[in-house]
Amino acid sequence: MTRSLLSLFAGLLLISSAAFADAVPNRAEDVSPLPVGAEAPAFEARTATGEPYRFDAAANDAKTLVIFYRGGWCPYCNRHLQALQNVVPKLTEAGVDVLFLSADRPEKLAESLSEGELDYTLLSDASMAASRAFGVAFRVDDDTFEKYKGYGIDLEAASGYDHHQLPVPAVYLIGTDGKVEFMHSNADYKVRLSGADILSAAGVTG
Numbered sequence: 605m606t607r608s609l610l611s612l613f614a615g616l617l618l619i620s621s622a623a624f625a626d627a628v629p630n631r632a633e634d635v636s637p638l639p640v641g642a643e644a645p646a647f648e649a650r651t652a653t654g655e656p657y658r659f660d661a662a663a664n665d666a667k668t669l670v671i672f673y674r675g676g677w678c679p680y681c682n683r684h685l686q687a688l689q690n691v692v693p694k695l696t697e698a699g700v701d702v703l704f705l706s707a708d709r710p711e712k713l714a715e716s717l718s719e720g721e722l723d724y725t726l727l728s729d730a731s732m733a734a735s736r737a738f739g740v741a742f743r744v745d746d747d748t749f750e751k752y753k754g755y756g757i758d759l760e761a762a763s764g765y766d767h768h769q770l771p772v773p774a775v776y777l778i779g780t781d782g783k784v785e786f787m788h789s790n791a792d793y794k795v796r797l798s799g800a801d802i803l804s805a806a807g808v809t810g
Contacts (some may be wrong), residue, residue: 672729710730
């Protein structure tokens with residue numbers, strides 16, 4: 605490949621990367637979550653031990669509940685995870701796989717698991733690739749980023765990235781046909797879907 609072609613290719617990569625970054629909204633209120641009926645995207649995340657975990661809805665033989673949360677540093681996320689302790693076993697007994705994805709790096713997930721009694725599949729979406737694919741990623745503005753640091757919350761340290769992105773808390777139910785059967789998200793991170801509503805959405809008796 606000639607030097608001019610290499611330069612052109614590099615330029616196109618920079619342009620496409622910039623366009624991709626710009627596609628992430630700057631406010632939680634402006635996200636565009638993947639709607640009901642859409643094909644669920646495949647994604648790769650990391651387990652608490654750092655192992656790759658690939659999800660491909662097209663090859664799914666069970667319904668899957670995908671729950672996006674901000675991170676172990678978020679008290680509202682922790683309360684929600686604790687509130688679902690009696691819900692997740694009912695879902696798994698009914699044959700529904702349950703995945704929790706956050707912007708935390710794997711080491712932070714391990715800390716969350718060791719500090720509580722959560723027997724969950726916690727996955728690291730630190731790159732935010734899955735959150736972007738599902739349309740729930742947004743960029744934290746500089747003032748909020750600095751305010752969080754004042755509270756002792758370092759988003760860069762938590763994720764290992766400097767993208768300053770977080771997911772809007774969201775719940776997706778994906779059918780065995782690979783399509784979204786149910787979706788709930790709320791830009792207000794203090795508002796979470798109740799366990800009873802999650803069971804109802806999955807068609808599981810509470």
